[in-house]
Amino acid sequence: MISELTTTQTLTDFYENMRLLHKIRTNILNSILNSESISIKDLISLERIKHAIEDIPKENGKYKLQSSQGADIFLELDYELGELKKDNIFLKYGHRALKKHMTKIHPNYLKEVDDGLNFLKKYEFEHFITDRDGTVSNYCGRYLSSIQSIYNALSLSEFSKTIQGRCLILTSAPLLNNGLKEVSIQPENEYILSGSKGREIIINGKNHTLPIKENEQQKLDELNQKISKLLNQQEFSVFRHIGSGYQQKFGQITLARQDKNNSIAQHKSLELKQNVLNIVDRIDPEKVYFGVEDTGQDLEIMLKVKSDDNQLKEFDKGHGLKFIMQELNENIDNRTVLICGDTASDVPMLKAAQELGAEVISVFVTEDEELKSSVKSICKQSYFVSSPDALIYMLFKYSKKQDSWNPLSLFLSLVNKL
Numbered sequence: 001m002i003s004e005l006t007t008t009q010t011l012t013d014f015y016e017n018m019r020l021l022h023k024i025r026t027n028i029l030n031s032i033l034n035s036e037s038i039s040i041k042d043l044i045s046l047e048r049i050k051h052a053i054e055d056i057p058k059e060n061g062k063y064k065l066q067s068s069q070g071a072d073i074f075l076e077l078d079y080e081l082g083e084l085k086k087d088n089i090f091l092k093y094g095h096r097a098l099k100k101h102m103t104k105i106h107p108n109y110l111k112e113v114d115d116g117l118n119f120l121k122k123y124e125f126e127h128f129i130t131d132r133d134g135t136v137s138n139y140c141g142r143y144l145s146s147i148q149s150i151y152n153a154l155s156l157s158e159f160s161k162t163i164q165g166r167c168l169i170l171t172s173a174p175l176l177n178n179g180l181k182e183v184s185i186q187p188e189n190e191y192i193l194s195g196s197k198g199r200e201i202i203i204n205g206k207n208h209t210l211p212i213k214e215n216e217q218q219k220l221d222e223l224n225q226k227i228s229k230l231l232n233q234q235e236f237s238v239f240r241h242i243g244s245g246y247q248q249k250f251g252q253i254t255l256a257r258q259d260k261n262n263s264i265a266q267h268k269s270l271e272l273k274q275n276v277l278n279i280v281d282r283i284d285p286e287k288v289y290f291g292v293e294d295t296g297q298d299l300e301i302m303l304k305v306k307s308d309d310n311q312l313k314e315f316d317k318g319h320g321l322k323f324i325m326q327e328l329n330e331n332i333d334n335r336t337v338l339i340c341g342d343t344a345s346d347v348p349m350l351k352a353a354q355e356l357g358a359e360v361i362s363v364f365v366t367e368d369e370e371l372k373s374s375v376k377s378i379c380k381q382s383y384f385v386s387s388p389d390a391l392i393y394m395l396f397k398y399s400k401k402q403d404s405w406n407p408l409s410l411f412l413s414l415v416n417k418l
């Protein structure tokens, strides 16, 4: 496995290393979950990937790689390196050391976790439904390299054991083909994965999708063709590589116009937006098929659906949640359901679960006062934290009621193998 590691000069090398990282993290996670010794080769590989990323040449604080056309691409790699560091601390020294590290990164971390734990402890949850990015996972510069870290998967794994019913990750990213499944290392028997705002879901290894009408799919295909063509132009090609990139989802398209570090000049970002809006207008002049949402970083172009009052509405995570519950044949009436999210696009999940009769408890990762009041107006029993790290640790503590991860036994077993 060690020999598989490539030096990182091109974007292709980088993603090859990310693919390897996914494999190694999965191996290590499975060893821990099965109470087996971690392979020393995997630990060395993890270390080598970290060095391979750190060794990428830097220019003006950014990592420089070459695209397949030979153009320079500049990336920030905070997520990749930050999560490797956290995993390293966690595997070597355990939860207490990781907690110490987190308190250095996040002001108010301990208070948020303690208060949050007191909030969660009031309830026993039948089901757990959560968004991924920005909620139970830190934001990454690029979706494709947002490989789930080991401490994160273990914490979610422990929390899933406290849930009698379903644990569901409901994201707007695609499920397959460079989607949620490829960046997640969580065992599939613990969490059901669902992509494209709930239009796609894997149940017992089988892919279920909410059907799209033929004429709608044709319009979507046409839109994808035109956007691909736009991104093939040299001046716009960079948008494939920043933030969420270009994601052709089931029933939806996401195109990044900015990343979390604002690395694209504002005029360039707006120029792309205008070009995309013009394409949408040409394909759907009557605005019957598509709704466009601009999050400031991403342009989300969604197929519209008919809502209960027969109005055309953009497909949201509330529609997705109802479809999923139907596919799972799950009745959540009168059940206590924990729902977590971090943006306005997660709010419809609260409403949908309530409409299905659930008693909804929510935790949102946000410091946005407007979003907080919108969550509270729907769900009175809500709690807010400022980072996914705080939420993850709250969930872990809820499941353990203590800091019980003991790396000593792990390392003794590892040393015995040497």
Ligand SMILES: [Mg+2]
Residues within 6 Å of the ligand: 131, 132, 133, 134, 135, 341, 342, 343
């Ligand atoms: Mg999110």
